[in-house]
Amino acid sequence: MLQMDRAALAAFLAAEFPQAADFAVETAGAEGVVLRLRVGERHLRPGGTVSGPAMFGLADVAFYLAIQARIGPVALAVTTNASMDFMRKPAAGCDLLAEARLLKLGRLLAVGDVLIRSEGLADPVARAGMTYAIPPRGAR
Amino acid sequence: MLQMDRAALAAFLAAEFPQAADFAVETAGAEGVVLRLRVGERHLRPGGTVSGPAMFGLADVAFYLAIQARIGPVALAVTTNASMDFMRKPAAGCDLLAEARLLKLGRLLAVGDVLIRSEGLADPVARAGMTYAIPPRGAR
Amino acid sequence: MLQMDRAALAAFLAAEFPQAADFAVETAGAEGVVLRLRVGERHLRPGGTVSGPAMFGLADVAFYLAIQARIGPVALAVTTNASMDFMRKPAAGCDLLAEARLLKLGRLLAVGDVLIRSEGLADPVARAGMTYAIPPRGAR
């Protein structure tokens, strides 16, 4: 059921994403992926907390990789919906870990969720429901 | 940490909700609650599938009870946001089980998610991100 | 561009929806539909306010009709995502009016939003972002 493992996803990320160096694939399986955001200056907003767009980007890439793990490198899948709750300030000076979970992999839509935590802390920082449209098989 | 257990939640539900007979509290803990929807004629739409509003109501009540389990019977908590993904048709003739998970219990907002499955099946039917506003302590 | 006008939508609603008597189509055009919920006892929760599931159902049916207005009576379109914000208590003893707006009508997905107001009041009670999956042309 797994088309791409951790190493294959890491290679895909490095080849396709300009900001690939910001991310590290921690684990990859049929149920989902854990992705690290190596938090740096450009992800912070004044006060030192990780910005909303940086967390959105983390959730989006994590879920995208969870889909690739199952169907292989389909560069054309696109986000159609992202519903995100921001719950707590990320801990200062910590990386973020996003746990993406694939709940449905249909022919046309992939649906799931993502939970983001500061590394080493149990309380989640943010959560997201994600939907991606998958290009029809002939168009991939 | 647990203010109300399964029996207390069931009693609360029976006292406060006109449609209490539709629901049964399966489990209740500090992390969340599992709530059953006893699917009947009035929850179905033509074709025999459970209606969207019935699933919305199930997610909403399940998350509400997950909050009560932790803070006690606060009748005035209100839903402020619900973001729901409908993934699969519920299985015909089956009850639905909603697993509500409390991810943040703040002073003013409670945030979490709910996963709904047809009883006995692993693939989820729907998921929801939920936010409730909690009345300030003096107003409860 | 309009496949069904107000009268056609009303007839469709009456034929297909068990609770059709709860609703009245106020206006219908290419951009969207205004749908009335005739608020009755069964839509209320204790305290006299309209329940969340009743508002969800109103938003869902209003957006569904906005799609039908444009593509004709496609009974198989299904809700895939609904993200709803509840902002104010509906006024007691008032009908609700839902203004559904179609923002995208693609081959596979229809996306838009719904604004719900108590009749005669300007401040919205709730809003929703809605996505429907539309069955492929051959399957309709």
Place this chain on the structure above:
Amino acid sequence: MLQMDRAALAAFLAAEFPQAADFAVETAGAEGVVLRLRVGERHLRPGGTVSGPAMFGLADVAFYLAIQARIGPVALAVTTNASMDFMRKPAAGCDLLAEARLLKLGRLLAVGDVLIRSEGLADPVARAGMTYAIPPRGAR
């Protein structure tokens, strides 16, 4: 009802936001704000389309300014929920215009929506429902 006009918002943005140069406040009123994203290389993903995080950031800042317009420069307001639908590819080589609309300005929560279009085109590229938590008056 308007605490900050277009010029005041532009000055606030320039003072508080590191990426202020990316944005321009087009209009500002009691109902909302129109914000331009000056699309540049760093907002694009491979293929030349504006990235999801860049659109998220645009919606987030636009809605934040719509709140400031009404209550003045409250630097501590934070996003609690963002539910975003991505509907169309932005037109290549075009700025994006985000129309943020404040639907509720409560004591604790501000709720509204944002519609994003490519400049000069009618069809929306994305929409978002947004909720911000507003710090209590004493804490501002």
